[in-house]
Amino acid sequence: MKFAVFSSAAFVFVLFALMLLDILVRGGAELTPQYFTGAVSDGGRSGGIGPVVVSTLLVVLMATAFALPLAVAGALLCTELLVHRPASRQLVRRSFEILVSAPSVAVGLIGWSLFGQVFGFGFSLFSGAATLAFMLAPLMALAFLNGLEAVPQALRSQSLALGLTRWDTLVYLVLPAARPALVAGVMLAVGRALAETAVLVLTSGVTTRMPEDIFDPGATLAVHVYNLAHNVPGGESRAYAAAFALVVVNIGVQLLLTRWKPRLANQEATS
Amino acid sequence: MIHFKKLTVRGCGQMILRELELTLPDRGTAVLLGPSGCGKTTLLRSAIREDEDDPDLEVSGTIELNGVDLRAKFVSPLAVRQKIGLIPQRPVAFPGTTWDNVTFALKHTTRLSKQEIELRARAALEEVGLEEEVWKREADCLSGGQLKRVAIARAIALEPEVLLMDEPSNGLDPLAVVRLERLIVRLSEHRLVVLVTHDLHLTRRVANVVHFLWPFPDGCRVVESGAPEKILEVPARPETKLFVQAAWEGAAALYESDDELEDCEAEECMPRRMRLVHESNPRELLPEE
Numbered sequence: 001m002k003f004a005v006f007s008s009a010a011f012v013f014v015l016f017a018l019m020l021l022d023i024l025v026r027g028g029a030e031l032t033p034q035y036f037t038g039a040v041s042d043g044g045r046s047g048g049i050g051p052v053v054v055s056t057l058l059v060v061l062m063a064t065a066f067a068l069p070l071a072v073a074g075a076l077l078c079t080e081l082l083v084h085r086p087a088s089r090q091l092v093r094r095s096f097e098i099l100v101s102a103p104s105v106a107v108g109l110i111g112w113s114l115f116g117q118v119f120g121f122g123f124s125l126f127s128g129a130a131t132l133a134f135m136l137a138p139l140m141a142l143a144f145l146n147g148l149e150a151v152p153q154a155l156r157s158q159s160l161a162l163g164l165t166r167w168d169t170l171v172y173l174v175l176p177a178a179r180p181a182l183v184a185g186v187m188l189a190v191g192r193a194l195a196e197t198a199v200l201v202l203t204s205g206v207t208t209r210m211p212e213d214i215f216d217p218g219a220t221l222a223v224h225v226y227n228l229a230h231n232v233p234g235g236e237s238r239a240y241a242a243a244f245a246l247v248v249v250n251i252g253v254q255l256l257l258t259r260w261k262p263r264l265a266n267q268e269a270t271s
Numbered sequence: 272m273i274h275f276k277k278l279t280v281r282g283c284g285q286m287i288l289r290e291l292e293l294t295l296p297d298r299g300t301a302v303l304l305g306p307s308g309c310g311k312t313t314l315l316r317s318a319i320r321e322d323e324d325d326p327d328l329e330v331s332g333t334i335e336l337n338g339v340d341l342r343a344k345f346v347s348p349l350a351v352r353q354k355i356g357l358i359p360q361r362p363v364a365f366p367g368t369t370w371d372n373v374t375f376a377l378k379h380t381t382r383l384s385k386q387e388i389e390l391r392a393r394a395a396l397e398e399v400g401l402e403e404e405v406w407k408r409e410a411d412c413l414s415g416g417q418l419k420r421v422a423i424a425r426a427i428a429l430e431p432e433v434l435l436m437d438e439p440s441n442g443l444d445p446l447a448v449v450r451l452e453r454l455i456v457r458l459s460e461h462r463l464v465v466l467v468t469h470d471l472h473l474t475r476r477v478a479n480v481v482h483f484l485w486p487f488p489d490g491c492r493v494v495e496s497g498a499p500e501k502i503l504e505v506p507a508r509p510e511t512k513l514f515v516q517a518a519w520e521g522a523a524a525l526y527e528s529d530d531e532l533e534d535c536e537a538e539e540c541m542p543r544r545m546r547l548v549h550e551s552n553p554r555e556l557l558p559e560e
Contacts, residue, residue, distance in 0.1 A: 084326045154363040161319055161359070162376035162425060163352035172379060176366055 020247060027240025036245060040208035044228045044235050049242055051210040055125060055218030056249065059204060060193045062129030062214065063136055067189060070133070071140035072182075079148040080170060093145065099138035107135055108202035116203060123217040128204025132196060136189040143188055147181020148174065187257045194250050197222045221246040272297050273318070273433060273463065278332035279490070280313050280322070287313050289490025290332070293482060300459040302466045302474045304502070305484035306514065310491040311467040312360070314484075315435045319355050320348040336432065353380060356426030360437040362418050364410035369401065369417075372410045373424045380429070395428035399454060416447035423454065433463045440470045452476050471518045475499050485510045 024031075038048025074096065082089040111131025121127045151174050159169040175182070197220075205217035206227050219227065225242045228235035275293040279286070287310040295301045303311045313328070320342065322328040334341045341351045365372045373392040377383060383391065396406060399420040405413070410421060419439065426434060439455070440448045448470075455477045458464050468474060474481060481502040483495040495508045506512045 152363055154359070154361065155365070157321065157324065158359055158363055158422075159365070159376075160324060161321060161352055161357045162429065163349045163380040164376060165349065168379050172375070173365060 020244075023240050023244045023247065027237050027242070027244050030238055030241035031244060035241065039210065040224075043232045044208065044224065044238050044242075045232060049221070049224065049245055051208055052219055052221055052224045052242070053245070053249065055204070055211055056194065056220040056222075056246075058125050058211065058214060058218070059129045059132065059200065059220050060190055060253075062125065063132035063193050064186065064190060066130060066133035067136035067140055068186070070137040071144055071185065071189075074137065074141035075144035075148055076170070078145055080166070093142075096138040096142045096145070099134075100142060102135070104135060104196060104198040105202070107131060108199035111199060112202045121215060123203065123205035123207070124215045125204050125211055125218050126214045128200045128220075129214075131199050131203045132193055135196070135199060136193060139192060140185040140189045143185025144178070144182055147178040147185070150181065151177045183257055187254055190253050190257065191250060194220075194246065194253070195222055196220075197226045201226070221249065272335075272337060274333075274335040275314070275318075276333045276335065278314070278317060278334065279330070280310065280317055281329040282313065282325075282327050286490035288317075289487070289492060291484075291492055293493055295463055295465060296480070298459060298461065298463055299479035300455060300464045300466060300477045302468060302478040302481045302499070303484060304468070304471075304474065304481055304514065305491070306486060307469070309484050309486040311484060312437055315357060315437055315465070315467060318433075318435060319352050319357050321357075323348055349380070353429055354431055355433045355435060356429060356431035357435045358419070358422050358426055358437065358439060360441055362422030364413065364418060364421070367410060368407050369396070369410050369413065369421050370406045372421050373428050376425060377428055391428045391430070392424075395424040398427060398457070399424045400450060416443050416450075419443065419447075419451070420454070423458075427458065431462065433465065434458060435465045435467075437467050438469070439466060440468060440473050448473060469518070471503055471515065475503055483508070483511045483514070 035048045036053065037050045039050055040052065041047035074092065078089050078092050082092065108131060111127065111134065115121045115127035115130050116123065121130075155173055155177060156169055159173050160166065164172070200220050200223050204220070204223075206219045206223055207217040208219050208224065211218040221242055225239050225246060228239035228242060232238075273295045275291055278288055278291040278293075280288040291310075291314070293314075303314065305311055313322075316322055316325075316328075317330050318334055318341070322330045330342070332342075336354060339346065341355075365375055367375075370392065373395055374388055377388045377391055381388075401417065401420055401424065405417060410418070413421060423434075423436075423439075436455070439451055443451060452473060455464055455466070459477070459479070466473070466477070478499040481497060481499050482493050483502060483506070484491050485494045485508075495502060495506060495511045501507075502511060503515055506515055
């Protein structure tokens with residue numbers, strides 16, 4: 001049993017290391033400090049990925065910021081307002097689960113019609129982030145919901161018994177207790193946002209110039225990798241270099257979020 | 272003085288308490304005794320209006336504290352919970368240290384200054400006998416007994432008029448129980464302490480008055496009240512006698528009580544659990560007991 005667990009874990013680790021090594025070997029020659037900051041030229045065959053990194057960070061930041069309040073509201077709806085209505089609560093949870101598995105191409109098309117055409121934002125980082133937020137919100141909401149449901153009911157009832165309001169109990173006890181799950185939800189969502197292509201090809205475009213504001217179009221790293229690999233002849237090694245940059249950015253963001261993740265407190269251990 | 276008048280509680284499709292009448296004094300220790308499932312905890316929860324957070328419970332009747340109906344619409348549940356403190360059977364550690372746990376409700380439910388909060392928290396922690404070294408320790412690292420005392424300190428820091436304790440000695444070692452008994456006696460000098468317990472030793476040592484509740488098929492009611500010496504040594508009602516004998520003498524006592532049960536409308540007054548014990552061989556049941 002122990003051997004099986006260790007070998008499975010080692011297999012996943014080796015697979016990840018091999019993937020990283022493969023990307024590094026194929027695209028390593030392109031990786032210079034200037035590559036991460038320089039402008040894209042010749043369709044990506046030369047120059048750097050500076051504007052793409054900026055677009056990526058803007059889209060991920062905006063999408064997370066748009067999705068976060070929706071996700072928190074959705075999770076709180078289930079755990080606080082529908083707490084005594086199991087049927088409604090189950091319906092909302094099922095809706096989140098269905099939305100999480102919605103095909104990203106379909107979401108991209110809907111986002112393009114809504115934000116690009118109806119609201120007139122066209123191909124822009126804003127359209128991309130707003131559409132992406134619809135994909136991230138249910139993902140985060142489910143993680144938050146699981147975290148909030150894991151907070152012992154006794155914590156709530158014993159706080160209420162001391163005369164605290166439901167709101168104070170939520171803000172001062174329940175949310176801090178669920179913080180590890182909330183951070184994990186944000187980490188999952190950021191990872192998903194960094195890796196997403198179909199939605200962003202259809203909404204924020206494939207332009208690689210430096211965006212002047214959030215209403216400019218701009219390709220994210222994942223879109224740039226896809227574009228170099230499929231649409232730019234001779235762009236393969238550059239695609240691998242950009243993929244490496246994507247992995248580095250992803251690991252960097254995840255590490256940053258992990259620093260805010262408090263230790264997991266075992267509330268029930270002593271109760 | 273707290274007065275339960277015609278308190279009726281329905282929950283999960285059954286009658287838990289039926290028109291319960293109970294009067295408790297201003298100070299001292301009142302113990303509620305009775306078989307498991309006879310609504311003692313529900314009674315405590317109703318007193319602080321916790322039933323309002325549980326849609327499965329329907330409560331009617333009144334609970335008066337010094338003449339004010341605590342269940343009246345104009346009285347907020349938060350105000351009730353500041354007058355009546357409840358120490359649950361299994362306290363949960365709030366995030367943070369012991370000190371954070373005790374100051375938590377003071378910070379969020381009162382308008383006391385920082386100095387006043389510190390004074391109250393210090394007094395509460397000293398009252399429950401927790402050493403200063405424990406005050407800085409993470410509450411989720413405390414032992415069961417220490418956590419119980421933290422829960423008591425959390426409640427008494429708010430200076431409630433009435434303190435309700437649900438099975439306080441449950442899971443504590445004998446020394447911890449003795450410390451708890453001393454604490455209960457001290458606390459009851461200035462306020463009413465209501466204990467729900469199955470621990471007759473604890474009852475005998477701390478109670479000023481004992482109320483015995485029994486689960487009749489149409490709901491639980493108080494069948495006998497009096498001084499602990501009377502209820503625990505010479506109970507008048509057969510139900511009380513059965514319960515007390517079972518506690519002192521074990522399962523064998525249930526056989527001896529057989530005749531007594533005949534006098535107490537046997538089929539109606541005997542809860543199912545006891546009937547099972549009565550009809551089975553006690554030797555088989557003893558290891559499980």
